[in-house]
Amino acid sequence: MQETRGRILDVLADGPQPGPALAEQLGITRAAVWKQIEALREAGFEITSSPGGYQLESVPEYGAEAIKFGLNAPYEVEFHESVASTNQRARELATKGRENVVVVADEQTGGRGRLSREWVSPSGGIWLTLLLRPDIPATHAPIVTMAAAVATARAVESTGVEPEIKWPNDVLVDGKKVAGILTEMEGEADRISWLAVGIGLNANFDESQLPADSNATTLQSEGVVVDRRACVQTLLESMTALLEERDEILTEWRERSATLGQQVRVETPGGVVTGEAIDVESPGALLVKTEEGVERITVGDCEHLRPQESTEESGAL
Numbered sequence: 001m002q003e004t005r006g007r008i009l010d011v012l013a014d015g016p017q018p019g020p021a022l023a024e025q026l027g028i029t030r031a032a033v034w035k036q037i038e039a040l041r042e043a044g045f046e047i048t049s050s051p052g053g054y055q056l057e058s059v060p061e062y063g064a065e066a067i068k069f070g071l072n073a074p075y076e077v078e079f080h081e082s083v084a085s086t087n088q089r090a091r092e093l094a095t096k097g098r099e100n101v102v103v104v105a106d107e108q109t110g111g112r113g114r115l116s117r118e119w120v121s122p123s124g125g126i127w128l129t130l131l132l133r134p135d136i137p138a139t140h141a142p143i144v145t146m147a148a149a150v151a152t153a154r155a156v157e158s159t160g161v162e163p164e165i166k167w168p169n170d171v172l173v174d175g176k177k178v179a180g181i182l183t184e185m186e187g188e189a190d191r192i193s194w195l196a197v198g199i200g201l202n203a204n205f206d207e208s209q210l211p212a213d214s215n216a217t218t219l220q221s222e223g224v225v226v227d228r229r230a231c232v233q234t235l236l237e238s239m240t241a242l243l244e245e246r247d248e249i250l251t252e253w254r255e256r257s258a259t260l261g262q263q264v265r266v267e268t269p270g271g272v273v274t275g276e277a278i279d280v281e282s283p284g285a286l287l288v289k290t291e292e293g294v295e296r297i298t299v300g301d302c303e304h305l306r307p308q309e310s311t312e313e314s315g316a317l
């Protein structure tokens with residue numbers, strides 16, 4: 001059903017089409033065309049009919065059909081006005097064998113950060129989870145999270161705001177967190193069964209809705225009104241392109257890094273490492289120059305010690 005609607009929209013994107021011509025092109029009856037056009041109108045597409053045929057006048061602001069329209073990425077879109085957590089929903093879809101699905105919500109009532117922390121997700125934000133089954137070992141999963149951070153940064157840039165990335169996966173604006181990523185996975189050591197990459201981007205709501213102690217901001221508070229449809233499309237298209245061009249991920253990550261060149265204190269499972277963050281390396285390790293030599297850190301909570309003894313935190317995966 002969704003597929004037929006998508007094909008109708010593809011045709012109408014090129015200009016007005018009479019009903020009979022549409023029916024013929026799609027191999028369906030005229031009555032079926034009419035039904036689908038009605039469904040599209042209900043979904044918020046403004047489609048007029050005149051002697052020249054059906055004409056697409058406008059696309060809805062947000063929703064599954066809106067995101068899918070003109071999207072150049074191979075994902076199905078599942079949209080919820082409100083859901084507990086898009087990651088939770090993606091996990092359910094994973095158990096049903098699904099893949100290449102993006103779950104998007106306008107609002108989350110039980111959004112989650114890492115380590116079961118709460119992620120505040122009011123209406124107006126961009127809350128989504130991408131369910132993938134990449135053919136990579138579990139140890140390579142961090143590169144997918146880094147790709148998500150770069151894709152999110154590109155989406156922020158598309159709104160005219162300049163972001164930075166804090167190792168491994170926080171996106172900052174003016175030193176404040178505007179987006180976070182929660183990646184969950186299941187599989188054997190040598191092969192991932194599924195990966196759920198959850199991205200939360202504070203878009204069209206005020207920063208006063210965020211926890212007071214979180215040193216966070218929203219794009220609205222940075223002075224922009226986000227076209228969430230376009231922003232999600234940029235994010236998904238960037239993600240697809242980056243996963244196909246893995247070399248690009250680290251290059252683009254480095255270009256936007258807030259961490260490299262900083263004195264950092266990283267809490268790792270093996271102890272605390274303090275030194276200068278000098279580089280990142282595939283599949284997502286941070287290289288820290290300490291007094292004893294260069295340490296290669298794959299998992300940890302990172303604190304930037306300069307310029308202002310910041311206490312922001314972030315962690316791998």
Ligand code: BT5
Pocket residue numbers: 084085086087088108110111112113114115117118119120121126127128129177178179180181182198199200201202210211213214216217313314315
């Ligand atoms: C993260 O956790 O940064 C990962 C956030 C992932 C959220 C997405 S939304 C779509 C998908 N579905 C989900 O349920 N989750 C994912 P972490 O680094 O642990 O940061 C959490 C901490 O940030 C909290 O303890 C708060 O202090 C703070 N915080 C809560 N809500 C925030 C928000 N909207 N923006 C910035 N900081 C926030």
